Amino acid sequence: MKKWLGLVILSCLLVLASCSSNDDSNNKVIKNNTKGDKEKVTVIPQDNSKDYQTIHSKTPSQTRGYIGYGVTNRKDIDEMEMGLMSLSKEHFSPDKYAFQEGRFLSENEIDGMLGRKSKKTPNGLNPPLGKGSNVQEQAMNSPKELSYVLEQDYLTKESDNKYKLGGISLAISFNSVYQDKVMDSKGQTYDVDVDLDTSKVKADAKNYAQKVVQRVRQNKNLKNVPIFVTLYLEASPDSLVPGYFFDKAYVGQGNSNIGGWQTVNQKYALFPSVSAGDKHKEDEQSFDKFKSDVQNYFDNFIGITGEGYYKDNELSNLTFNINLKFYDKTEIVGFTQYVASLLQSKFPFDRSIPVQIYIKSNEQPESIIVKNPDMDKPFVHVYHQ
Template sequence: MTKKYIGMLTLALLLTVSGCAPSLGDETGVIQNTEEEEAKTVIIPSLQLDETYYRTLLPYEESASRGLVLSNLSTKYDMKEVENGLLRISQNEFSPDKYLFQEGQYLDTSTLKDWLARSNQTKTGLNPSDEGLTGEAKAKNAPVYISHIVEQNYLEKTDNAVSLSGISIGLALNSTYYYTKEQYGATFEEKLTQAQIEENGKRIAEEVVTRLRKMDGLADVPIVVGLFKQNSRNAVVPGTYFTYSKAPAGKNVSDWKAIDEEYVLFPTTHSKEKYRELDKTFRDFKHDIEMYFSNYTSIIGTGYFKDNQLQKWTITIPIQFYGTAEVIGFTQHLAGLVKEYFNSSMNIEVQVNSLDGAEALLVKKPGDEEAYVHIYSQ
């Protein structure tokens, strides 16, 4: 029998956050050490939802460059993954059991805009000068390598205070440079090689760490830097981080560690060639859905792989339903198909959406025989 729990979990969480639920532990009020004249009083939440989640300080402070990611990255998929991927990297160096999370407070919007410019546009521009170059010549000789920088801060609690103990930096690098040969003309693209991306990414990483070391309070803070390869503008899956390095206190990045991550769209020629069995499973699952209900636009799956092993499969089903009973019936059928096609070791999430928004969500974590189900209209 499928279980319906997600709506209740969300409600319990909201009550806990708002202070209306029974206390799950004592929240701790502490002093945050800053470079400002007056230290700030902050609260450390007692509840950690999962061992992979960082606790964050309250009141929550937004990044000093909040919103800049929207204008700098090409797709909504990269906007999300450039931050989530950096969190995964940070867990390798700053354990969620020991460290607290805070959005970046050192790189503000003005600084980042100057750094992301070309060197002939600002004195601190990290991208190559395009002086005297136009169109294809610019694309061949001076493409824009870096489009965005993400900062995350990690703090530790000692006695009755918290202080900065680590910084993670994500450098979003272009895989394609887009250009026009004439004003208002057609857009062309120049693919950057992996060697170009990696060489320039590491060069920029060293310069960024050098600059951070000169900022107040950052000379001896460990700094993690990850290189993120963006996907193309028309991609429907995000890019990934492909390497990272940790600069110990007072030093720069040096030893780089490779990251083997990939997002794969199902069903495609690529998924069939590289992950044949998983591709067949998805196509069979898709076919069974079509047999039950053909009133849909498309069914797609996005698989997140690490070291060529599937970590999570997110399946999106857009539909056109006209009644609550129809949604319930379809979702019940889906729950059975999820159990039939995806073994208990898989991490599966199925999202059913209509033009009106989310209709149903099915989640099956590794070890679960059946999916947890939530129907939003209930």
């Protein structure tokens, strides 16, 4: 459902961009930091002052969609992209900066960092193959830790019709599970699957980040701009909740050394799960109560999972996914209204927590319910297909 909603939002943005492009007042120019080249773009206004204006170019980024090369879990991709944008507001305020997808680091530059250090790839930041009688053992004995380097650009308005790069943000991601396919000299491929020691990965991450920043500074367009750096630990490839950011740092204009690091205290919990029961017992019990109330509506099985977002150890957002087989549209309408009524009358969580509920039938989206703290009643929408 989230992916479907994302496509809808993206479509809306593209419509805005296409409409705006006919209005000369919205056509802006981006100046390259090191060349005289200029590029016409469209500036898409934000929904509210807390969000960024978006710089839209008809020329796609060199690394558009490339994150999937290093990060395989869609949950992690979404969290890295949106989480990095959110964290970036601390240094690149939406009042002064506009957002643009990363356009300066190329696929070759990113590949150069993600590769293993070897004779063929001497600039690779991941460790060389380890000991072993074959390439599979060698890879497993020396797993890759660094998985991706995500770039986001933040631009400042220079004049009425000109924008220039004001800073970049980086999300440097690391594996908690190393999964790969390796090939021997005869062309035979082998699967690699290794659970990593996350304490070691986090300890190594800062050293990787320092090398990444030094490598980024070699890009002629990024020699002098401020760099906001974040470190992200991926979830396992099949996880139903994303990983999390765990450290951040700011590198000043022209500097290549990361000074002090700050801890980022935010994580996700899956309900129901052993981990949530151990770390968030009261919230797990509240989830069980809500699940029981939802399942009272039908005699047949209703699958329900929850995703809790914790910031500074406080539950800050809730997402529920409900899946069951419906036989007609009126069932969907009635069930959706029933679940919405539970948010009003019997919801066991704190009412100040934003809630999103996605209802599906055979994994197809049927309806959505949203309740924010400032809303008297939940927003309810049933899809008509």
